[in-house]
Amino acid sequence: MIFDKEYDEFLKKFRHFLMNSRYGLCNACNSTTRFVSVDSWTEICTWNVCKRKESILSNTIISYRKKTLKFYFTVFKLMFQSIKLKDICTLLNCSYKSIKSISRKINNNVKEKYYDLIKPIGGPNLIVEIDESKFGKRKYNKGHRVEGVWVLGLVERSEKRKIIYIPLADRKKETLIKIIRRFVLPGSTIYTDCWKGYLGLNEYFNHLTVNHSVSFVDENTGVHTNTIEGNWSLMKRNVPIR
Known part of the structure; x- marks a missing residue:
């Protein structure tokens, strides 16, 4: 598949980030969590009474993914290079409906996050x-x-x-x-x-x-x-x- 080297590099950096990041909080009891497996993208609550497991990909645009993470990575790369959706379908041998659905989720996510990420510009003497x-x-x-x-x-x-x-x-x-x-x-x-x-x-x-x-x-x-x-x-x- 295209972008093999880029994906491997992304995976390496992402795993390193997960293993060295601070513990998160459990969505059920608010206790700390730890990663069970970086490969399965799963974290577990450290409280013995709870032990809730959850994917770190929950509440993301690929929460209910039917394809591999590598597939989504490739789609994202192609989309952000302004490749047309129909051409992405041809390159990845998948349906237009699937790619259109991913595109819609990305656009909606960008809209939701866009204003929160913008930092004000200007200032004195500018x-x-x-x-x-x-x-x-x-x-x-x-x-x-x-x-x-x-x-x-x-x-x-x-x-x-x-x-x-x-x-x-x-x-x-x-x-x-x-x-x-x-x-x-x-x-x-x-x-x-x-x-x-x-x-x-x-x-x-x-x-x-x-x-x-x-x-x-x-x-x-x-x-x-x-x-x-x-x-x-x-x-x-x-x-x-x-």
Whole structure:
């Protein structure tokens, strides 16, 4: 199977991590647990009265797996390399239904974890450029119009060039300011265009704008949002049209 070397390396590191990690807690009695077997991915409660056994893969996207862990590892690798689902089916000789199910679980899991994993950007003496862009072309599909999704992009002007993308339910002032306050640190200087949804940001940040109907760079202040706008075309190339 493809990715044999990568899987063996992953397994080696994962086993080492499990054997050297701290004990977990039993879901039944809250006592400490220890690993019975790394190969079976099973841990057992250390309390003699309980002795509950449970897979460490419980409550994960492969909890009720019918395939091997190696199979899922390979699917994940292919998916994150943007290989189409139908091509993954051909490579692994499996049904489209199975791969589609795994893909759906991954997407749902990413959505659930995404916001919790994002660390705020910016801070004192740092500039954060902010812009929105629509993803998905407008078209008619079985009698109804598909409008696409608006995405808010935030990029920190620094050596690390930290970027955050947030899907938007709408572009209203309340929505945008709530998101920006959550993901941009106090003391930041924010650059945006003159979209009305950004009105009021100056209550929380040093907010400067550029009027794109006049120029892309403000002649007086030098303010521009070219950094975040330059990322949109690159990002959209990797997003399939539905």
